[in-house]
Amino acid sequence: MASQSDHKATIIDGKAIAQTIRSEIAVEVRNLSQKYDKVPGLAVVIVGSRKDSQSYVSMKRKACAEVGITSVDVDLPENVSQDDLIAKVHKLNVNPDVHGILVQLPLPRHINEEKVLSEISIEKDVDGFHPLNIGKLAMKGREPLFLPCTPKGCLELLSRSGISITGKKVVVVGRSNIVGLPVALLLLQANATVTVVHSHTLDPESIIRQADIIIAAAGHAMMVKGGWIKPGAAIIDVGTNAIDDSRKKSGYRLVGDVDFQEACQYLSQVQRLCSHSDVQQPRVDVIPPQQEFLQISSDDFINQELLRRDVRNLMPTSTECQSSLMPSDNLPGPAHDLVGVNTDHITGIVIKAKDELLLMATVGYPL
Structure with a gap:
């Protein structure tokens, strides 16, 4: 019979990982700001007052302050019109002090999310939700400017925790555009064998039991039980759900999609478990930072042709679209047609995303 000590989970110290990456980003931001005399600016747009969205946005803004990124706050009422929201996005697109734009999802039902996201300038789409970025993510051999x-x-948490993905059976719980679908695509690129469990999946418990790695992103409080997880599995719970709690000043607390306490108590060998079981230990939130803020001029280290080549890499090839719609020999030529800069004297900020990430939240886990 297993002893009580056998029923303890090994916890990923997400807070330590987040702090390490924040420290790295803070140094980079400081160096870039000194070199180019510009402070990176991130616009965070939120519509309405959803509890989970407010929590996410608050942590993003706090993280910006910690690493030296200017947070441009755009808070809009629930009943804002789609046209007014898009107008705000357009203003941010041309604001030289804003180098990245996040529109917090989900949006109210009367607003077309796809339309709004497609209006964000692709070079400021740090959430990676622009159709061109998502399209590139969905195709082998393509490289989007930004990843969701x-x-x-x-994947960063798994990598920094020493957990191999190649060849592993990974179950993604949830198929949202924000987490479920893109994380499944990233895992496929990392050579995992991926199964997506969703609301119409028959017998999800038996499927989850087979997983070496579980990514819980369904948005249903504590739906994944301890008995569903096989010994040795690695779990990342990105669900954030508000449930009523009269003991809290706010009247609610945030929990994940995995029943954290049951998982810790039930399993004798959970290899790694990430969850947010209390508002004091909220969540992991990751956004691609503005990794390179390059001050550009026509006589500097980058020229129009390089800029055009980088942007053309985002465009479909002739095999990816009908030639009658966009023949490959008729792609937009001048760089300013695509990225809104003056090619006679290019000045401003061009954002290039690298693989590094900024973990934009404090995360802690009870032992």
Whole structure:
């Protein structure tokens, strides 16, 4: 019979990982700011007052302050019109002090999310939700400018925790555009064998039991039980759900999609478990930072042709679209047609995303 000590989970210290990456980003931001005399600016747009969205945005803004990024706050009422929201996005697109734009999802039902996201300038789409970025993510051999934040953060946590993905059976619980679908694509790129469990999946418990790695992102409080997880599995819980709690000043607390306490108590060998079982230990939130803020001029280290080549790499090839719609020999030529800069004297900020990430939240886990 297993002893009580056998029923303890090994916890990923997400807080330590987040702090390490924040420290790295803070140094980089400081160096870039000194070199180019510009402070990186991130606009965070939120519509309405959803509890989970407010929590996410608050942590993003706090993290910006910690690493030296200017947070441009855009808070809009629930009943804002789609046209007014898009107008705000357009203003941010041309604001030289804003180098990245996040529109907090989900948006109210009367607003077309796809339309709003497609209006964000692709070079400021740090959430990676622009159709061109998502399209590139979905195709082998393509490289989007930005990757969706939380999915990339899941892989970053696994990597920094020494957990191999190649060949592993990974179950993604949830198929949202924000986490489930993109994280499944990233895991496929990392050579995992991926199964997606969703609301119409028959017998999800038996499927989850087979997983070496579980990414819980369904948005249903504590739906994954301890008995569903096989010994040795690695779990990342990115669900954030508000449930009523009269003991809290706010009247609610945040929990994940995994029943954290049951998982810790039930299993004798959980290899790694990430969850947010209390508002004091909220969540992991990851966004691609503005990794390179390059001050550009026509006589500096980058020229129009390089800029055009970088942007053309985002465009479909002739095999990816009908030639009658966009023949490959008729792609937009001048760089300013695509990125909104003056090619006679290029000045401003061009953002290039690298693989590094900024973990934009404090995370802690009870032992």
